[in-house]
Amino acid sequence: MKRSTVAAGLGLAVIVQVCVLVGMVVKAAMPLWVGDEIRVQTVPVDPRSLFRGNYARLNYEIGRLPESALTDYPRLRKGEVVYISLRQGDDGLFHYADASLNTPAAGVFLRGRITDSSPVYRVKYGIEAYFAPKKKALKLEHDLRDGGVAVLMVSDNGQVALHNVLPGPDE
Incomplete structure (x- = not known):
């Protein structure tokens, strides 16, 4: 073989x-560039990690589907893609409305993956960790003890990115 080849x-x-690599970065950032802002209730779980730095691990109401969700489908396996439709409540936050294996035709929805299917489905969206500088992470730990509001950016295909975490609406 020639050296030039x-x-x-x-x-x-x-x-x-x-x-x-550039494609992966662009795909992850797309919701931040072109997505619509929505807000959902969140509860912090763990404020710091020695290995990952200062962050808050977040749980969402929409991360655990009700037992009545997806009853029209056979038992789903770990890793399957689901679409969670949301509707805005009187509190201004978005809440669970419906779940499907098919992309909804309209409305606000998130694309997630099943992570656990017993006894109820758990769904991850890729927004379960919020990284922050040390001072901000410590302030978040204090401010979010009773929960907070996650500001999400959602694209038309259901891809979501975590934009910010704020103290709860009561504060």
């Missing part, structure tokens, strides 16, 4: 890898 092949491999 090997060099061209290596160059192409590097370019493909860079393009894949």
Whole structure:
């Protein structure tokens, strides 16, 4: 094999890898750029980790589906994609409305994955951790003891990104 052929092949491999990495970053940031803002109730679980830095692990009402959800479907496996429709309540926050394996035709919905199916379904959306500088993380720990509001950016295809976490509506 010629050196120029090997060099061209290596160059192409590097370019493909860079393009894949850039694509992953762009896909993750898309909801922040083009998404609509919604707010949901959240409760912090763990304010810090020695390995991951200062963050709050968040739980959501929409992370645990009611037992009546998805009864029209056979038992779902871990990793299956689900779409959770939301509706805005009188409190201004968005709450669970319905769940489906098919993309909803209209309305606000989130795309998530089943992480546990016994006895009720648990869903993850990729917004379960909020990283912050040490001072902000400590303030969040104090301010969010009784819960808070997560500001989410949702794109038209249900992809979601965590934009901010605020103290609860009562504060």
